[in-house]
Amino acid sequence: MSRPFEFNGVPVKTPDAFKPNFATTSTSDSDRTQDLVMHNTPIGTISSYSFEWKNIEPEEASLILSQTINRSEYTLRYLDPLTASWTVGVFYTSNFTLGTLKQVNGHDAWENLFFNAVVINPV
Numbered sequence: 001m002s003r004p005f006e007f008n009g010v011p012v013k014t015p016d017a018f019k020p021n022f023a024t025t026s027t028s029d030s031d032r033t034q035d036l037v038m039h040n041t042p043i044g045t046i047s048s049y050s051f052e053w054k055n056i057e058p059e060e061a062s063l064i065l066s067q068t069i070n071r072s073e074y075t076l077r078y079l080d081p082l083t084a085s086w087t088v089g090v091f092y093t094s095n096f097t098l099g100t101l102k103q104v105n106g107h108d109a110w111e112n113l114f115f116n117a118v119v120i121n122p123v
Contacts, residue, residue, distance in 0.1 A: 002014075004077065004079075004086060005018075005076075005077060005078060006075075006076070006077035006088075007064060007067035007068055007074055007075070007076055007077075008067045008074050008075050009075065009077075010063065010067050012060070012063060012064050012067075013053060013056070013060050013064075015051045015052055015053050016052055016053055016054045017050065017051070017052040018049060018050070018051060018078070018079075019049065019050040020047065020048075020049055020081050021047065021048045021049065021050065021116075022045050022046070022047050022048075022123070023045065023046050023048075024042050024044070024045040025042070025043055025044055025045070025046070026040050026041055026042050026043060027041040027043055029041070030042075044122035044123065045122055045123040046118065046119060046122055046123070047082075047119045047123055048116050048117060048118040048119065049076075049078060049091075049116070049117045050114070050115075050116050051113075051114065051115055051116075051117065052112055052113070052114045053112060053113045053114075054111070054112050055104045055109045055110075055111065055112070056109060056110050056112065056113050057107070057108070057109055058101075058108055058109070058110065061098065061110050061113045064113065065096065065113075068093050068096075068115070068117075069093070069096060071092070072092060073090050073091065073092050073120055074090070074091060074092070074093075075088050075089070075090055075091075076088065076089055076090075076091045076117055078117075082123065089119055089120075089121075090119070090120040090121065091117040091118055091119055091120060092117075092118055092120060093115045093116060093117055093118065094118075095115060095116070096113070096114070096115045097112070097113070097114045097115065098110045098111075098112065098113050098114075099111025099112040099113075
């Protein structure tokens, strides 16, 4: 089984959801004038990527968390939508959510593991 996603060079299970997000920041003098025309000066874009694994085995969740939690930064290999290629970037994550622990096919599984990987350097 191919595992193209990697955290700190460690291959992990492909997430059930991988959603890129981009937020462009503009200079403080960017604003609409009285004629309602926007005068915008972008200074950079921050990308982030939402990850979700559903019914994830405790061992796989532990592997992912051990590479990302309580770190000032980590590397992530991911498909970059701006270049259409697999690349490695430096990210951080502040919040992690695990769903309820339950039984799936007679085995323990977390309902989900969800977090947002935020890029360190702007696009």
